Amino acid sequence: MKNQFESNVLYHDAISQLEDAASTMKLDPNILDRLRTPKRAIMVSVPIRLDDGTVKTFMGYRVQHNMTIGPGKGGIRFHPSVDMAETAALAMLMTFKCALVGLPLGGAKGGIAVDPTSLSRQELQALTRRYATEINMVVGPTIDIPAPDIGTDGQTMAWFLDTYSQLKGYTVPGVVTGKPISVGGSLGRAESTGKGVAFCVSFAADYLKYKINESTKVAVHGFGKVGIPAAQDLAAQGAKVVAISDVSGGIFDPNGIDVNAAAEWTRSGQLLKDFEPNKTITNEALLELDVDILVPAAIDGVITKDNARKVKAKIIAEGANGPLTTEAVDICTANGSFIIPDILCNAGGVIVSYFEWVQGLQNFFWDLDQINSKLYSILKNAFDEVIDCHEKYKVDMKRAAFIAALKRLATAMRMRGLFPA
Numbered sequence: 001m002k003n004q005f006e007s008n009v010l011y012h013d014a015i016s017q018l019e020d021a022a023s024t025m026k027l028d029p030n031i032l033d034r035l036r037t038p039k040r041a042i043m044v045s046v047p048i049r050l051d052d053g054t055v056k057t058f059m060g061y062r063v064q065h066n067m068t069i070g071p072g073k074g075g076i077r078f079h080p081s082v083d084m085a086e087t088a089a090l091a092m093l094m095t096f097k098c099a100l101v102g103l104p105l106g107g108a109k110g111g112i113a114v115d116p117t118s119l120s121r122q123e124l125q126a127l128t129r130r131y132a133t134e135i136n137m138v139v140g141p142t143i144d145i146p147a148p149d150i151g152t153d154g155q156t157m158a159w160f161l162d163t164y165s166q167l168k169g170y171t172v173p174g175v176v177t178g179k180p181i182s183v184g185g186s187l188g189r190a191e192s193t194g195k196g197v198a199f200c201v202s203f204a205a206d207y208l209k210y211k212i213n214e215s216t217k218v219a220v221h222g223f224g225k226v227g228i229p230a231a232q233d234l235a236a237q238g239a240k241v242v243a244i245s246d247v248s249g250g251i252f253d254p255n256g257i258d259v260n261a262a263a264e265w266t267r268s269g270q271l272l273k274d275f276e277p278n279k280t281i282t283n284e285a286l287l288e289l290d291v292d293i294l295v296p297a298a299i300d301g302v303i304t305k306d307n308a309r310k311v312k313a314k315i316i317a318e319g320a321n322g323p324l325t326t327e328a329v330d331i332c333t334a335n336g337s338f339i340i341p342d343i344l345c346n347a348g349g350v351i352v353s354y355f356e357w358v359q360g361l362q363n364f365f366w367d368l369d370q371i372n373s374k375l376y377s378i379l380k381n382a383f384d385e386v387i388d389c390h391e392k393y394k395v396d397m398k399r400a401a402f403i404a405a406l407k408r409l410a411t412a413m414r415m416r417g418l419f420p421a
């Protein structure tokens, strides 16, 4: 049965991947039916006083898709496109992401429909604090644990933590992850999503018997929180990063870009089009470059049926959530690209979020080597599970990842049963 969210492309695509995987693995239809809709969704008004004295009201959301394996987990997005359907789709992807990599967590997502770049720091703080207050009854370390996503960062999480803790009367470090280190964040969390992308690319290269070296050309679409560490780690693996982009467009240099210098430029708040003005390239052209590895790490829906035929990369590493539509996945797969699916490829973030949550609950902190080696082994095991499904069911990696996730989730759902019985 169709539901109100399915007109959203991301939701529709998540459902079609779910249905495909379910039919391939012969999933119990009762479980499929349950997974089509979120467990719980809340919509809140978030009024704030702007710097000019006027009051503006934004719409906020938090969706908990499934909590069978543990508390909800997933980011908070500040972006103009945020609505209930998009948030529900992203929450569903979190369910499968956490299940795939074996975390004791369910799937959730939240957000506010806002362009955060249009607000001052004070306005953003007010927005975050009021949103945290409005959803405080449905989040918490044992209920649902937010984290950063597009348009939010460690500062946002610190304000969220502080607001929630003010309401409780004591500090609750486990209520959010992706916090700054000074307020209980984990070493390695900031780079973890990009690091995971680079790990997955190396696993894929090994699987394909492809050697990454100085002739390996990499393009990174979305040189930001995920794209920067991914580019840095791929360069450290010996690859040549030839193109990077941000909202302003990108730069392309066939001889390779100094990734660390570009990262410093971006982190200082400057736009990439001004980094090397004689080497600019559009975001659209970057996706179609003749490269070996393409990392779409910005936002969903950038590769569609309209441009998928022009994508030439051997390996496409989905750093963002849903950068390829289902149609694009099929076209790129038919063209011979090997796609590392988002729920595997960008899971490094939520894996280290899980480490942060555990450290916060125990008040005992780990060193960076421990974190990175645990991250590596969790991702490697998940990658191998997806490969097993890819080979056993003869489906592409996107569908294989859904099958691997569904196996773990369905077992838990069956074991817990339905209430009331």
Ligand code: GLU
Pocket (backbone or CB within 6 Å): 073, 074, 075, 076, 145, 146, 147, 148, 149, 150, 177, 178, 321, 346, 347, 349, 350, 351, 353
């Ligand atoms: N927003 C990130 C994601 O989409 C991280 C979620 C988390 O750490 O909870 O995976």
